[in-house]
Amino acid sequence: MKRICMLAVITLLISGFTGCTQTDKKPKDEHKEQLTEKQTDTNVLVAYFSNTGTTEGIAEMIADETQGTLYEIQPENSYTEEDLNYQDTDSRSSREQADSSIRPKILKSIDHMEAFDVIFLGYPIWMGDAPKIIHTFLESYDFSQKQIIPFCTSGSSDITSSAEVLKALVPNTKWLSGRRFSKESSPQDVQKWISALTSTHSEDKTKAKAKLYLKINNHVLETDLIDHASTQALLALLKEHDLTISMRDFNGFEKVGEIGTTLPRTDESLTTKAGDLILYEGNQFIIYYDVNTWKLTKLGEIKNCSENELKSILGKGEVNVTLSLSKN
Ligand SMILES: Cc1cc2nc3c(=O)[nH]c(=O)nc-3n(C[C@H](O)[C@H](O)[C@H](O)COP(=O)(O)O)c2cc1C
Known part of the structure; x- marks a missing residue:
């Protein structure tokens, strides 16, 4: 009975999204593979986790807009279609999301995290939260002198509660308010968000500490x-x-x-x-x-x-x- 109720809640929560159990992320060609950690000369990192390509698409738009370096948070053991079956309470994703101590391993770390000051951090919503691999990422580096801007994609859930959980993991960092995107979001949506972010930021007239x-x-x-x-x-x-x-x-x-x-x-x-x-x-x-x-x-x-x-x-x-x- 409890299981049926839980399934009903999750189904309600994610109503409106389709095909989420398909690992239908577009195959990467060789060129894209080389760009998994694309080096540019800005201090912006766009780090993301994505299984079916939606978050990856938004991450690419953000990297285009900010000239940031794209870094894919890849799991050591990639997720199969079965793993992603949120309707099965015993699937890998369900078990990971239910266990606060689980930290899935990341395949490849970032060599020069010290080069980045601004980190856009993207993830799909899983059972209302960020996937646990995002916790692994946040616990792997020192973010104390950096700014983190979370973004997510989902069927319908918004970003607020997942971002609060992540903030609590890394409290000594400046977090800017995040934003949810969907499969339908366009580069214009991303552009508008980034310029709103930056103008809010400049409106508060925060002065940079160093003098020029x-x-x-x-x-x-x-x-x-x-x-x-x-x-x-x-x-x-x-x-x-x-x-x-x-x-x-x-x-x-x-x-x-x-x-x-x-x-x-x-x-x-x-x-x-x-x-x-x-x-x-x-x-x-x-x-x-x-x-x-x-x-x-x-x-x-x-x-x-x-x-x-x-x-x-x-x-x-x-x-x-x-x-x-x-x-x-
Ligand atoms: C295991 C799992 C759990 C999910 N849970 C939710 C949820 O709680 N709320 C929601 O709106 N969408 C949920 N979704 C849908 C994904 O958040 C959505 O499809 C997302 O855009 C997928 O991103 P990706 O293509 O980058 O992997 C879930 C998907 C999976 C695979």
């Missing part, structure tokens, strides 16, 4: 940075060395120059003002000295410098600007 100084001829300008994935990636770059950018005027409202690498974008529609520091298309650094409205990533702004002072410091034509973490 701009050295222009004999002047040293202090700045305030907004704390998000783009500034964190820039700061990580500057930790290694100062960056001197040759900047030129564009359209009478900005100085722009190539950074020499691509940083994650956190674009939003905004109207600039003199002193705004902007990342454009992920690979160009801009100092605004006048107004423009466009979809841009705001990194921060120059402090204590009027529009006229800024224009005179920048001068006309080409100028070298050094970005540095030290004032001297």
Whole structure:
């Protein structure tokens, strides 16, 4: 009787999803296999577990949007169709989800977790929760200086309670609110979510802890940075060395120059003002000295410098600007 009730509850919970017991994840071609841990030059990791390909599809969209590194959390023993039968209370997935101590082993670990500051963590909902292999993943690394953004796919269950359980496993980490996607979710849904995430994040005006100084001829300008994935990636770059950018005027409202690498974008529609520091298309650094409205990533702004002072410091034509973490 108890078993029938349990099955009824689970069936109700997952009503609306179809084919979840099929291990119908599309076969990976050789190229995709090589990309299981695709290295890019950003500090964003998109880690995911997926059996039937839905979570994997969303993870790929997030990686495209953030230029992040894709990492598949693969179980040492992969799940068969029988293992995934949620209607059988004795199937492997049912047993694992019912036992709080189970930690399925992961096939391949991440070599350089220290290179990542922002981790998108994706999983399918199993019996209302994250699969236990996600617990294994979270207990395998030190996340204390990182931000985790969970996302899930499911037939109908939302992400809230599963994310709360995961947060409790790694409390000394900054968790951003997660989001559920479905089989039907599109790249536009993912784009909207990421830009909402980043604008909420910039709206709270959290300032990055490290200071950025701009050295222009004999002047040293202090700045305030907004704390998000783009500034964190820039700061990580500057930790290694100062960056001197040759900047030129564009359209009478900005100085722009190539950074020499691509940083994650956190674009939003905004109207600039003199002193705004902007990342454009992920690979160009801009100092605004006048107004423009466009979809841009705001990194921060120059402090204590009027529009006229800024224009005179920048001068006309080409100028070298050094970005540095030290004032001297
Ligand atoms: C063992 C198992 C349990 C599931 N439990 C739930 C559930 O509680 N709620 C729900 O909405 N969907 C549930 N689903 C459906 C999956 O969350 C959904 O199909 C998901 O998108 C699969 O992701 P994947 O293709 O990346 O593996 C379950 C699926 C399986 C295999």
